[in-house]
Amino acid sequence: MGCCDVTGLMPLEEGLNRLLSAVTPGTDVETVPLTDALGRVTATPIQAQAPVPGFDNSAMDGYAIRLADLKNDQVLPLQGKAMAGQPFEGSVEPGHCIRIMTGAPVPEGCDAVVMQENTEVLDAGIRFLETPKPGNNIRRAGEDIEPGQEVIAANRRLKPVDLALIASVGCAEINVYRRVKVGLFSTGDEVRQPGEALRYGDLYDSNRPVIRALLDRLDVDILDLGTIPDDREAVRDAFLRADVDCDFVVTSGGVSVGEADYTKEILAELGEIEFWKLAIKPGKPFAFGRLPNSWFIGLPGNPVSATVTFHLLGAQAIRQFQGTGPRPLPRLTAKATTDLRKSPGRMDFQRGQWTTTENGIEVTPSGRGQGSHILTSLADANCYIALEQDRGNVKAGEEVTLWLFDDLMA
């Protein structure tokens, strides 16, 4: 197939659908303490046993009163004190008020709290400078969460504030799915590690650092097998090693049609290719398949292609296995500020910077070019300019669809 031959390429949507229906969520569950739960995916829902707040309490430092007691002079003698953690005990005598602090239980019978700033301390008691409405400054029991309420659903990736919510209902341990294990390696005789000297024709392995970092953000365990030379046996060994221990094997390079492109060949030998070659640019030679024990994600060697295909496809496959399901990127319509070159046949994911201007939302291509070796185009971007498969060149001012970068890429 020549570089411009687009026959037999699978549209992105079809590839993604096939990948998502092939990957079934993992089922192994473990229990972790709340402190270790960030980024994990819940296996069971979490329900509140008791209301939150657990009791009617004061929203302000001030005085708790019975509204009916406020007479013309608005002065009530002070009877006692309610502090957070030290409730007022006993019953409030008619015509009295209680000093109360934020978070302290509102004494029974009191139906409003007046903040300190709206009162005056006299020898005879407290003068109220306002007449509050019933319930003023009282936070009701169960206002946030009712008993029995589901506060966290199953199959949710826990974010920082979820941990607060879970703590607020007193839950100390959480059932989560086992962490996904991902084996990772780059291939290529020319691929060196940063810090090493380059021979003529070599380049540095930029794929592994970015894919590792993206995997970290997906909260997986990584088995990093490094860079494997273009040697059939070495690539085969790396595949077998990763497959034994992992749920996914992610590689970069060797999926094209070159003479040392063994990745695809070995996948066909050890497992099964589900699909290879998508109608997208960059990333045409993306491969997805099944190994004896794991799923295979074969990223193209070009750095932009590897990163974009991992973002659009690989990460979705991992989320599917993790149980959260895929997370589509949000989309926006914008005006292109410049002409964009585009050949019909593949869907383009050009890299761009979108901004809101007085003319609406505009997008400008990022980097010094859109080649799949131009990493700066991706580093300077905050979105993809997603140009439909059949679309041709775009003129400045035309509308284009943006796929916005999510927190994985931002």
Ligand SMILES: Nc1nc2c(c(=O)[nH]1)N[C@H]1C(S)=C(S)[C@@H](COP(=O)(O)OP(=O)(O)OC[C@H]3O[C@@H](n4cnc5c(N)ncnc54)[C@H](O)[C@@H]3O)O[C@H]1N2
């Ligand atoms: N005859 C054809 N040639 C190519 C086609 C095609 O359809 N027909 N597709 C092109 C496209 S598109 C891509 S993308 C690449 C994908 O090739 P491979 O996945 O086989 O990758 P390599 O050939 O090993 O490398 C491509 C390119 O990327 C550099 N590379 C590889 N690994 C890394 C790494 N870890 N970090 C940084 N850069 C890396 C490598 O040196 C090459 O320059 O194939 C096209 N060819």
Ligand code: MOO
């Ligand atoms: O489609 Mo390749 O992944 O552009 O360089």
